[in-house]
Amino acid sequence: MNEPLLQVRDLVVEYPVKGLRRPPFRALHGVGLDVDAGETVGLVGESGSGKTTFGRAVLGLAPVTSGSIRFRGREISRLSRSARRGLAAQIQVVFQDPYTSLNPSLVIERTLVEPLLARRVPADEARRRVRDLLDQVHLPADAGRRLPREFSGGQRQRIAIARALALSPALIVCDEPVSALDLSTQARVLSLFREIQERTGVAYLFVSHDLAVVRHLSHRVAVMRAGEIVESGEVRQVTDHPQHPYTQKLFLAAPLPDPQAQRERREARRRLRAETA
Amino acid sequence: MSDPSLAVPDVASVPAPGSLRRLLRNPLGVAAIGWLALVLVSALLASWLSPYDPDEPAARDILAGPGSAHLLGADGSGRDILSRLLHASQISVAGAALTLLVAAVIGIGAGLLAGYYGGWTETAGTWVASLIMALPGIVALLAVRAVVGPSLWTTMAIFGVLLSPAFYRVVHAAVSGVRNELYVDAARVSGLSDPRIIGRHVLTVVRAPAIILAAGVGSAAIALQSGITFLGLGDPSVPTWGGMLNDAFANIYTAPVALAWPSLAIGVTCVALTLLSNALRDALERTAEPAPTRHDADDEHAAPPAPSGGEALLEVRDLVVAYRRPDGSARRVVDEVSLSVREGEVHGLVGESGSGKTQTAFSILRLLPAGARTSGSIVFDGTELTGLPAKRLTRLRGDAIAYIPQEPMSNLDPSFTVGSQLVEPIRTHRGYGRAQARARALELLDRVGIPDPERTFRAYPHEISGGMAQRVLIAGAVACEPKLLIADEPTTALDVTVQAEVLDLLRDLRDDLGMGVLLVTHDFGVVADLCDRVSVMRHGRVVETGPVDALFAAPQHPYTRALFDAVIATGEPAGSPQDGADA
C-alpha cells in the first residue's frame, strides 16, 4: 500500500477570539482526510462548515492547534516560514474570487514570473515558461502584458490556474474555484482542470459548496458540517447513496435543472423532513 | 536586501499608466506645480536673486512703500521685503522637507511593520499613534519649545514626529487591508519571502496614498512653521514668512500693504500643496462622483398609456436601458426587451452575468443607477409606469410592487432594528399607528417562518443570520400584500439547505397572495423549482420565452441549448483515477 500524497489526521484549528478570557473559536474539530497522487478529492459543505479552513490549513495559512498534516510522509503543519516556502513547488492554490486573487496593479506576466524568480529561475527562462503556461490554460500570448482588470472572471481564473501550475506542483488546493463564474464559463474551467490533471497527474483538493461541481470532478468526496466530516467515500457511493441524514438533506436541497425531476426531488425532501422532524 | 533575486531586472513593470498624464491635464494641478517650482527656484537662487542683504536694516527706509528702491517695500526695520521673502522661502522649503522626511520615515516604516505583521507591533504602533495625537500639535510644540529654545530645525523635526501618525494610519490601513487579500496569500503559497511580498505587493498599495498625504503634510508643515514664527516663537535671527507677517501685523495701521506679501507667500504655497494633493488623488485614485441629477427625470419619453388588453399584470414592451460611455456614445444593456407577468404566475428571467436581467428588473421599479436612460413601455395593472410622476411611483413601490434583493445582509440598514425597518413602510403606505404597524410586522415575521418574532423584531441586522435576514427582507416585501413581486436572485447568497426553504416560502406566499413574481436568476435549478414561465436573456435581449416544462424539454434557441449543455448537475461523476473512462 502506497503512502498517500497528503495525509491529514485529527486536525484541529482554532482562531483566537478578541477579548480577554474568551475561549478561541474552534473551526475544525479533529478532521482526517487523505489525498492520493493524481486524484481529486472533493470537500463539500455549507458556509461555516470549515471546508475553506481545512484547505487553508493544508496551505499553511491557518493556525493548526493540534493534529497532523503529512505531505509525502513529512509533517508540514508546524513548519517555519522559510521551510514552508520550500514546499511552494509541491502544494499550490487556486482561490475562489478571481477578482481579488490577482494583484490589480501588476501585469499578468509580473504576477506569474514572481514565484519562478523567487526560486532563482533566470528571468529569460522564467518569461519563456510563463508564455508556455498561458498557452496551457488557453490564453492568448499577449495576455502577459495586460492588467487583471482587462480580463473576464473566467480568464482570471485561468490565470490563477497558470500561477498554480508554474512550479509544477503535486497538489493544488482549489477553494471554490468556479463558484464565482457563469454557468458556461464554469463548465469550460472545470474541463481545463480535468485536462491539466490528465496531462500532469496533479492531485486536487477541491473545496466547494456545489455538489454538482464536486461530483463532476472528484474521485472521492467528503462532506463537512460544523467543523467535522460527516461522510466520505467514493464519489458514486456518496452522491448516489448518501448514508448520513445531513448528506441526504444536502443533496435533496440542491434544485435540479429539470422541472419534473425537481418536483420529485422536492417531494423526497418533504418526506425526509417529515421523517426527521 | 540580502536576497539576490531582488536584483533581477524588472519584467514589464507597470508605469502607472496615464496617471502623470492625468495629473498634467488638471489645470489646477499644473498651476500648483508651477507655483511650487517657483518657490523652489527662489529658495535655491535666493542669494543671487535678492537685491539686498535680507538682514540689513536701513533707518530711512522703515516701512517704505513699494517702489523703485524696494520693489515690495521695506519692513518695520527698513529691511527689503523682497529679499527677505526670497531668503525665507529657503527656510520654509527646507523646514517642510525636514518635517516631511521625519514624518514619512517614522510613519511609513511603523505602518508597514504594524500592518503586515499585526500582533503586538500593531497594538504598540496604534497606541503610540493615539498617544501622539492626544495633544494638539501646537501645544506639544510649545512644550518642546519651552525646553529646547527657538531652534527652527528641532521644531520642524519634532513636528515631523507629531505628524507621523498621519502616515502611520494611512499606511497601516492600506497594508492591513492588503494583508488579507487573496493575492498576498497566493504569493505566500508561491514561496515568496516577506521582504519580497512587501516590495512587490504591499508597497504598491501604499504608494498612492502616501504621495497624496505627503503634499498635505507639506502644507501643514508650512502652515505650522509660519504659525510658530508668527507668534514670535521662532528664531529671530533668520528671516521667515511668519516672522515677516508678525512684523507687518504690528504695523497694520501704518503699512497694511506689507501684510500682503508674506500672506500671499504662505497662503498660495499652502493652497498649492493642497491643490497638488487633490490633483494627485484624482490622478492616482478614482473617487466617487455624485450623481449629476436625480434619475427620476431621465425617461426619454413617456409612451402613450397602452390599452392593456388582457390578464397580464405586468406588460413590458420594447424596454431599452442605455448608459452613456465616456466618449458620448450609448451602451445598451437592455435592448428592446418585452415580457409579461400574469397574476399568480412566476416568470423566471434567466441569463448569465451581464445579460441585462437585473437591469430589466430595476427599470420596472425605476431603481436603476443614475445615468441610465430608459425607453419603451412598462404597463403595470393598467397603469403606464414610464413617465409616471416620481411621487406616484413611490406610492406604488413597496405597496403594489415589491422587491426582494440578492444579498440579505447588505440590504438591511445596519443602524436600525429589524422591526423599525419593517414598520416604517407599513406606516407610510397604510397609515397605521405605531402599535398596529408593530402587530402587522410581528405577524409577517411569524408568517415567513422566523421562530421568535419578538426577538428578531428587536434585533439589529448584524445579530441575525443571512438566512434570517433574507426572510426579514421577504417579510418586508410582502408587508402590503403586493400584486407584483420582483425578486433579484433571492437565493443566490444562501446555502443550499436555506435556499430550499426560502424557495418553499416564496412558493407558499405566491399561492397565498396570488402575486405575480418576476424572478431574476442564473440558476436553472431555481427556475425548474419555482417558475411557471421563463425568458432567457443574452446580451440585453430575450432570446427565448416559454412555459418552463416545454422550454426545458425542448429548448429552441441555440444559446439556450448551449446553456443547458453547460449544466453539469446531471452529468456523470469523474470516477476513480485509473478507470475514469468507464463511467
Added chain:
Amino acid sequence: MYRFIARRLGSGVVLIAALATLTFFLLYLGAGDRIARQLLGEDADDAAVRAKEHELGLDRPIWTQFGHWASGAVHGDLGTSWFNGQDVRTAILSRLSVTVTLVIGSTLLTVVLATVLGVVAATRGGWVDRVVQFLGVLGHAVPNFLISLGLVTLFAISLHWFRPTGYVRFADSPQLWLSSITLPVLALTINGVSGVVQQVRGSVLDELGRDYVRTLRSRGLPESRVVYRHVLRNAAGPALSFLGVQVVGLLGGAVIIEQVFAIPGLGQVAVTATGQGDIPLVMGLVVVSAVLVVLVNLLVDLVQGWLNPKVRLG
C-alpha cells in the same frame, strides 16, 4: 453601555497618565540647569543658580521630582509657576472657559455647516458640488492666522463691523461678548469646516451607493426620508470620528487665533509660559489639553455608540 463607557474612560485615564509621565521626563530632563539661569538672567553667578535650583527642587533626583508632581496632580494640584508663584491650576482654569467657548462655538457651527453643505454637495452634485469642493480646498489650505488677519482687515479695520481685538466677558456685556468672539469663531470654523464637509460628502456618497438604500427606495419611502433618516445616520459615524480629530485641531488653532485677536485664553498662557520656560505651567497646560482631548473623544464615542448598534454592543 456602561461597560463601554467605563472601558473608554479607563483607556483615557491611562492615556493621560502616560502622556503626563512622558512629558514630565522630557521637560524636566531637557530643562537641565539652563532654566535656572534663564530665570535669573545670563549674568547670574553659579552660586545663585544653585540656590535657585534648590529652591525649585531641581537638585533632587528626577524620580523624586516626578513623585512629588504626580502625587500633587492626582489631587488636582499642578504646582506653582516658576515666574510669578501663581498656582498653575488657578492660572489655567481662569483662562480655560474662554478657549473652551471658542472651541464649542466653532464646533457647533462646523457641525451645522458641514451637515448641510456635505449633504447638498453629495445629493445635488454638479456645480453645487464643485463650488463646495473648491471653497473647501481654500478654507482648508489657508492657515487660520491668515484667515484671522483677513477677517480683521476686512470686517474690523475696513468695515468697522466688529472690534478688531480684545475680549469682553459675557457677564459684563452679552452683546459685546458676542461681538468679540464672532470673528475668532468664524476664523476657526472656516479653517476646520472644510475637512468635515468633505468627510460628510464622501460618507453620504458611499452610503447612497449601498444596497440597503435601493431596498429602502423599493419599499416606497420618500427620498427625503431615505436621505435624512437612513443615509445621514449611517454616514454620521465616519464623519463624527473625523470631527473628533478636528476638535483637537480647533483646540490647537485657538492657541494661535487668540494671539491674533488678543483674547486672554489658554493660548496666551501657553505662549507666555513657553517663551519664559515656565515648566510647571507648560506641564499643566499639557495635562489640561490631554484631559480636554480625552473628554472630546469620549463624547464622540458616546454619540457613535448611540448611532451605531455594533459599537454599542461590541
